Amino acid sequence: MVNLEIDFNGLILRNPVLTASGTFGYGEEFKDFVNLNALGGFIVKGTTLNPRQGNPYPRMAETPKGMLNAVGLQNKGIDEFCNSIYPRIKVYNKNIIVNVSGSNIDEYVECAARINELETIPAIELNISCPNVKQGGMAFGTSCPSAKQVVKEVRKVYKKHLMVKLSPNVTDIVAIAQAVEEEGADSVSLINTLLGMAIDINTQKPKLSTITGGLSGPAIKPVALRMVWQVSKAVKIPICGLGGIMNAGDAIEFMLAGASCVQIGTANFINPSVTTEIINGIYEYCSSKGISDINDIIGKI
């Protein structure tokens, strides 16, 4: 027997495998492929106070070992989430986490306050790192004062587990992580996408309607891993690691680098059953190495 359960600063995960916001819909899109209840948890699509149509098409470009997206937080808004989506999906897993975004601090705060009232949602992931919106999003996550300010205000109204998702598009991600820790974040997740672009040489135009977008997939994994390792040495709160995880081996790398749990993102697009395979793979890895508790490998590097 191998113990895969993680106490993620009060959030009890049956295993360290969660899914990344924006790559797993509301979970239900994957119910034909995954036993949703077997996941450590899942993080639903970035939700904002008001409905958003997102950016114009084209929003996606395939790149070597990855993809760019510029979806721009298309979602139906907090009312629709609370009134119709939440009642429908809450049975799927006890750790359904809502990714919260906003154009200004008031929007973040109001959205977080609404989710605080949802009985079976144990945590939010505060998205201060979306690179695809004109206002807010990444702007909050790229300077220490603004990151501190938004976390401080949300902390006042949000009483459950507050995870903050960090942007890699900064000079020093460690400083941002320490700043949000000081304001009472319960954990951090990193990394969000790296800002990138791609050009179609035939039309001589950008491949994305927004010109730039967020790069995800295995192409960013070494960068993500390095940042998880750096942050893990500098903060006391636990880390949820993500960025290009495609298989169990990748997930284990993140845990060795200091992540207590991981999120699977872009890999869900290529293999909708990948999360199940990763959970099984982590179990097999531990068995074959004689590791009886997954907690023993966290931060070994």
Next chain:
Amino acid sequence: MHKYIHDLRVVNKKRINPDYYILELTYSDTLADMFPGQFVEIKVENAPNTFLRRPISIYDVDYDNNILKLLIQIVGEGTNILSYVEPYDYVNLVYPLGNSFSMPENNRILLVGGGCGMAPLLYTAHYFSDFGYTPSILLGAKNNLGIIEPEEFEKYGELHICTEDGSDGTEGYVTQHKLFESPELFDKVYVCGPEPMMKAVAKWTVKHNIHCEVSLENLMACGIGACLCCVQETVNGNLCVCTEGPVFNVKDLLW
């Protein structure tokens, strides 16, 4: 409708010409129910620059022999490398995906396919034929090499062909075909092909108050409504082509 992720065995690969090939695939169990207009997401192995699956229309389903057929045009590395699979190889599919063309109410139906867009129309004609309908089918391409398996289409309807260079059938674009002089013959038109062609046909149907459905092929990542990359602007906002489509009533599009 239940979606699956399965390894399907290649039974046959038919090279039509330098640009097109057909994969005939079988599954170890009975194939799932599939509807005309639906598609699969196929994984391409050993293609270093092909990261995502490739969305491919269902070209035909032969339930008697448990075979799913895909017509694939070589447009880049992924579809090229996939053309090297051989019988007894396996390919991984996520399927069946998307909505489907609506059923006809009578024989006053026209199927218009352009280029690789003719792919979903073979299964559509086949399916309609199984329900006793005989569609008119118009296939258009740049030249005769682009008219794929006309003998298959002929099994299920009355086939008309046009090519831009006149190397097969009538010379010109599909909308220049004589069928377009007789809007009174049709109640429903089903279209798949390049966007300018679909827009031209859609415009004609709107003018003559004919019901028209088009199948879109927006760039796509997941195919199951999670990534929100393939959206189409509609009267109901941005909708995912992979789940709300690929088939849309032209009245819902902002064309």
